[in-house]
Amino acid sequence: MINSIQYTQDTQEDLYNLLKILKLPVRILNNNMNYWFVRTESGKYYKDFLFNSYIAVGWNYINILSKDNDDEKTIKLIKEKYPDAIPGRVLNPIKRFCQEMQPGDLVIIPSTSSATFAFGIIKSDPYIETIKEQYVSDDLSVSCPYIKRRTVKWLSSLERHRLDPNLFQFFRAHQTISNATRYADYIDRTLNTLYIKNDIAHIILDVCTQKNIPANKLIKFISGLLNYLNKVTDDPTASNDIDIKLNVQSPDILEFIGSPIKIAIIALIFLFIVGGEAKFSKQGYDIEFSLKTQGLIEKGIQYYERVLKENIDPSELKDEIEQLKIKDPTGIPRV
Structure with a gap:
């Protein structure tokens, strides 16, 4: 037997x-998946991102969708269009969004007061959106005006108390877009059982x-x-x-x-x-x-x-x- x-x-x-x-x-x-944390303007665009299946980054006049880009010319344009901004703080998140992120990467976005976090998989290359009226769930939600976008398939969302405590300090970072790949182990075990x-x-x-x-x-x-x-x-x-x-x-x-x-x-x-x-x-x-x-x-x-x-x-x-x-x-x- x-x-x-x-x-x-x-x-x-x-x-x-x-x-x-x-x-x-x-x-x-995916062994090669990177993990990204994308801010939502203090939660203002969280529901729009979630319900309309995308993420976006601002500074609409700066469109560098490919790696064939001249940083010096871009910095010059930033100074012209956004004279009050620090050029590096504009250029770096745009490059992350347009050039470093890849389809198949995992993205995390926070709601207002970081009460809830949504997790999704990036499905598209960056693209320029023609802004139009979009569906949002209630009158308190705001449509995002940013035109540089990526399509996202949202998996689900978790309330803050269900997250691994090791993630809390990282999620307090103030960068528009942060690479969270070094926290992959904590994220993986938060999202998956087996x-x-x-x-x-x-x-x-x-x-x-x-x-x-x-x-x-x-x-x-x-x-x-x-x-x-x-x-x-x-x-x-x-x-x-x-x-x-x-x-x-x-x-x-x-x-x-x-x-x-x-x-x-x-x-x-x-x-x-x-x-x-x-x-x-x-x-x-x-x-x-x-x-x-x-x-x-x-x-x-x-x-x-x-x-x-x-x-x-x-x-x-x-x-x-x-x-x-x-x-x-x-x-x-x-x-």
């Missing part, structure tokens, strides 16, 4: 599909206890999850290369980092523990395993369920999960 999960490409694909059925899809992030980047996988578990974290409960939970990884793979060394990050600020998170297939197995183990057999009785799934037919999909689910049942006692870590208040990741709204 086969009672372990093997390390194969087909197994990895099946695990990803099973996790998608269980409402925890694996996201593949993701792969640079061929390394991450799963983020939210620890929501309001009390001091009991050391023995945390240690037992981590060691228990890693021991289960060893058991279901029938590999006593499987957990040796799994790294862990613990953020003890609010919100608290526990991050497991490792190879894509091992992190997928850890995710599956955790879902089995918090959901038990109910997780595997979902109907109406709309994707196919690599095994292709629906009959074999059901067999695949039964196979993984059997492996987990034979190796895991879901009640063993229940007390630790309840005391640490670790949330079921399928129920956490992320971007």
Whole structure:
């Protein structure tokens, strides 16, 4: 009887599909993506950007959409058109917007008082917009007059309290456009529960206890999850290369980092523990395993369920999960 999960490409694909059925899809992030923070004039243009799917930068007389640009001539034009401005403070954000940003990069914009932050993916090269009346949601919103624009596909928005605290200091920067790529790790784990980047996988578990974290409960939970990884793979060394990050600020998170297939197995183990057999009785799934037919999909689910049942006692870590208040990741709204 086969009672372990093997390390194969087909197994990895099946695990990803099973996790998608269980409402925890694996996201593949662009390794080369840059991250940008774009101000909205103290939130004045936030809703316009959001509802009309774009970002923009000011100084309409200065249009340098390509890298074939003479900085000296541009600075001369800035001095002519904006005599009260410091040329570098005009030129630098325009160059970032028009030349450094790329389609596929992630952009973040703040609302009024930075109460909410929207996250999106840049979809277009820079372009010049003919200003026309645009739809905004209410009378308090203002249409942006800036003509240098990029189309953005907004993913979602998060309230300030849901952001990683490491981002707060950066978001207080006053530049019109700031490169936030050095904060990529914090942004990625804020937006994603289970993701792969640079061929390394991450799963983020939210620890929501309001009390001091009991050391023995945390240690037992981590060691228990890693021991289960060893058991279901029938590999006593499987957990040796799994790294862990613990953020003890609010919100608290526990991050497991490792190879894509091992992190997928850890995710599956955790879902089995918090959901038990109910997780595997979902109907109406709309994707196919690599095994292709629906009959074999059901067999695949039964196979993984059997492996987990034979190796895991879901009640063993229940007390630790309840005391640490670790949330079921399928129920956490992320971007």
